Amino acid sequence: MATRVPIECPICHDVMHKGQQLEQHLYHDHEKRKLAKFVVTETMAMEAHEVSE
Numbered sequence: 821m822a823t824r825v826p827i828e829c830p831i832c833h834d835v836m837h838k839g840q841q842l843e844q845h846l847y848h849d850h851e852k853r854k855l856a857k858f859v860v861t862e863t864m865a866m867e868a869h870e871v872s873e
Contacts, residue, residue: 831858 827836831850836842846855 831855 827842828834829836829842829845829849831846831854834845834849836845
């Protein structure tokens with residue numbers, strides 16, 4: 821039987837427990853600035869990767 825890989829928060833790397841939603845974790849446990857910095861960093865990394873291809 822296949823097992824599911826636990827969902828991990830991309831910011832703090834906490835593993836979401838059964839019944840815990842990533843969206844709620846992000847909303848309640850992380851500041852807006854930290855979320856914004858993460859999105860900007862990921863976007864810049866994707867753009868740099870696209871340019872290098």
